[in-house]
Amino acid sequence: MFGAVQFGVLAACVVLFVPMGMAGWHLSRNKVLFFSGALFITLAVGVHLTPYFPAFSSMLSSSPSLSSLPSSPVVSSVNRDSCIAWLHDIEFQNNIDSNSSVSHTKSSWKWRDSSNRLVDCVFQKLSKSDASDLLNGSWVVVAGDSQARLMVVSLLELLVGLEEIERVREDLFKRHSDYHTTVNSIGMKLDFIWAPYVSNLTNFLVELREKRYFPDVIVMGAGLWDMLHVNNASEYGVSVKMLKDSVMPMLPVTPAFEFEDRPVEVRSPHMFWLGMPTLVNSMLNTEAKREKMTDDMWYAYDEQIYESKLVRKFGGPLFLLDIHSLSGRCGSLCTDDGMHYHGVVYDAAVHVMLNALLFESQQRLT
Known part of the structure; x- marks a missing residue:
């Protein structure tokens, strides 16, 4: 499960490499710029809205604020x-x-x-x-x-x-x-x-x-x-x-x-x-x-x-x-x-x- 840092790195890679790949497919410069701009705005809005959706936020948290022990109790x-x-x-x-x-x-x-x-x-x-x-x-x-x-x-x-x-x-x-x-x-x-x-x-x-x-x-x-x-x-x-x-x-x-x-x-x-x-x-x-x-x-x-x-x-x-x-x-x-x-x-x-x-x-x- 991704942590917040890994999610940020993934988003950055998407913003960087997807437009580059599209450019490699010989799409027009305007189309590439439009798509990359739209993608960046979507991801930015998503990152800022994530804290308001606890279920999704919890998916991005790889650990609690305190370390849990390997032998910590697993209780239903x-x-x-x-x-x-x-x-x-x-x-x-x-x-x-x-x-x-x-x-x-x-x-x-x-x-x-x-x-x-x-x-x-x-x-x-x-x-x-x-x-x-x-x-x-x-x-x-x-x-x-x-x-x-x-x-x-x-x-x-x-x-x-x-x-x-x-x-x-x-x-x-x-x-x-x-x-x-x-x-x-x-x-x-x-x-x-x-x-x-x-x-x-x-x-x-x-x-x-x-x-x-x-x-x-x-x-x-x-x-x-x-x-x-x-x-x-x-x-x-x-x-x-x-x-x-x-x-x-x-x-x-x-x-x-x-x-x-x-x-x-x-x-x-x-x-x-x-x-x-x-x-x-x-x-x-x-x-x-x-x-x-x-x-x-x-x-x-x-x-x-x-x-x-x-x-x-x-x-x-x-x-x-x-x-x-x-x-x-x-x-x-x-x-x-x-x-x-x-x-x-x-x-x-x-x-x-x-x-x-x-x-x-x-x-x-x-």
Whole structure:
């Protein structure tokens, strides 16, 4: 199947060599010029109209924006949605390590093998090599609060290893600051944008739209700071709706979402919403947090995500990375302060994201 570059070369050859061949058949100069001009105009109009016909455009695309792995899951379109719905069906194993002077928890995770889902959906814990192949040459942006920063840590740990993480940890964890790096071995650009409020995310998207230069993957999420410092779910909901309004214009091709109460089935770019974690109120380390960051307030904030239809789960454009579900399954043994969880939770979230990218890429290839 032709790619866009090959199609352009073919068109150029047609425009160049067909008139030359006609001239070789001793047609008059005027006829050759007329035919070649008509052919050029037809091809030019066709090239400019191609983006408005998705079916034909997809034929000209030889690959998605991200590389797909040779071992990427081949799942029928019938099963794809159900497989994606099962991506968060993960269980954690917590073991108390009492060999050292201070006992601590060592945790691991795996997908639950229910009803042969692992066989049918081919969920994968990607190796460093496979993750590198998938993200090769891409630009990834993670924007949000401390939860988003921990996602960056887990992604980098997978791609470059723990030793490299320790080397850059001081820069990565500078308080309330952005972080930018490039994984030179695969040409991947990774940016962390400190954006603790939803309005910060909206401003960031507006800047991207003005530059008209978009990342391949955007992961974003905010809510904890708002819950602590503003503590008003209704105002949070207004901000989330403004964020969704900013997301929609930058999606030339959007996911399945509801428009005027009717589902619209279209393809999605790679955009993710990072959900808020489970809060263990008794473990929160300040009185203000324990007073304001209650279960009731958490659910009031989450209700605003539902009502805004920001995430695909609720009829919106963004894929939800459900940190609430993952952290809740890992439990209180996986957190030291009731809010920030151990790396195993974010490692699982990274693999949920990467597998979602695999499904998205496979969808674009079929």
